Amino acid sequence: MNVMHFVEGAVIGFSLAVPIGPVGILCVRQTVEDDARYGLVIGVSAASCDMVNGIVAAFGITRISDFIALEQCWIRLVGGIILLVIGFSAFRTHQFTDKAPKAPRGRTWAFFSTVLLALTNPLTLVAFAADFAVIGVKNIVGRPVSGLMLVASVFLGSLT
Numbered sequence: 001m002n003v004m005h006f007v008e009g010a011v012i013g014f015s016l017a018v019p020i021g022p023v024g025i026l027c028v029r030q031t032v033e034d035d036a037r038y039g040l041v042i043g044v045s046a047a048s049c050d051m052v053n054g055i056v057a058a059f060g061i062t063r064i065s066d067f068i069a070l071e072q073c074w075i076r077l078v079g080g081i082i083l084l085v086i087g088f089s090a091f092r093t094h095q096f097t098d099k100a101p102k103a104p105r106g107r108t109w110a111f112f113s114t115v116l117l118a119l120t121n122p123l124t125l126v127a128f129a130a131d132f133a134v135i136g137v138k139n140i141v142g143r144p145v146s147g148l149m150l151v152a153s154v155f156l157g158s159l160t
Contacts, residue, residue, distance in 0.1 A: 009150040012131045013050055013157025016124065022083055023118050029090070030110060038110050045111045047159035049118035050128075054154035057128035058147060072122050079120030086117075128154075 020028075023046045031039030118124070 003149075005146045005150040006153040008135045009054070009153030010157035010160070012128070012135070013047070013054070013154035014160050015157075016127055016131070017046065017050060017158040017160075021121075022086065023114060026086065026114065026117070038107065041107045041110045042114045043159060045114035046118050047155050049115055050124070050158035051151055051155040052119070053125045053128045054132075054151050056125060057132045058150055075120050075122055079117065082113075082117050082120065 017024075023042070027039050027042040027046065030042055
């Protein structure tokens, strides 16, 4: 049964990471502008956030989900501001006219800014909760190895 949870988690992680959203666009842009390492850092950051969302959805951590439900207005506001800043900076940048090299931002900044952007998207948590409800996560209650396999495979599927 553990292998089946691993496969299900990988499919869920992959299917929720495939649609190109703001994090995917950020990953592609940083990879093209800087180098592949920045894209990898952003991808690992997004996969880490998917794993956190998977933990919340799979284990039913009601305090976190209640917090997200209660504070969704503020979470959306912060996420919207981050998207506006990213969009404004993308709009101001002239790819072919800027010849001066920019000082690259650190990979730590790339990781944490992506975490902030990904965690302020409450729709991802709702999608994880719906997917886990479909596969019947209540089967893993009391079986920590199955839960660990499920959450680890969400990370790997998202990273893929």
